[in-house]
Amino acid sequence: MFLFISGAEIFIIFVIIVMLFGADKIPEIARGLGKGMQQLKQATNEVKKEITDSGVNTDFTKDIQNEVKKIKNKIQDNIEEATGLNDEIDLTKNIKKEVDKVTNIKSKVQDNFEDLTGPIKRNL
Numbered sequence: 001m002f003l004f005i006s007g008a009e010i011f012i013i014f015v016i017i018v019m020l021f022g023a024d025k026i027p028e029i030a031r032g033l034g035k036g037m038q039q040l041k042q043a044t045n046e047v048k049k050e051i052t053d054s055g056v057n058t059d060f061t062k063d064i065q066n067e068v069k070k071i072k073n074k075i076q077d078n079i080e081e082a083t084g085l086n087d088e089i090d091l092t093k094n095i096k097k098e099v100d101k102v103t104n105i106k107s108k109v110q111d112n113f114e115d116l117t118g119p120i121k122r123n124l
Contacts, residue, residue, distance in 0.1 A: 005013075021029060 018026065
């Protein structure tokens with residue numbers, strides 16, 4: 001699919017082009033389009049070459065790179081500090097899990113005790 005045009009639509013466009021220009025002119029038109037695309041590609045390559053050869057102020061780019069490295073190091077330091085806090089958070093999560101286990105065991109024991117006592121309900 002080219003530019004959201006299906007095969008049938010491309011065929012219809014091709015038939016219209018043949019009817020407008022004739023079968024003899026189509027190779028000439030294709031050659032002209034090819035040369036135009038080649039010139040456009042050469043022009044863009046020249047612009048790219050001029051930009052890279054112009055030597056953009058390297059001091060400016062080095063300053064930017066140094067600032068980025070500084071920020072990166074600060075972020076890494078903050079992450080390392082945060083991982084120390086993560087250990088404490090993990091510890092509290094583990095304590096909460098253990099407390100949940102104990103409360104589950106307590107409720108199971110109460111259910112089993114009620115089953116043992118029969119119809120008489122006693123408060124613990």
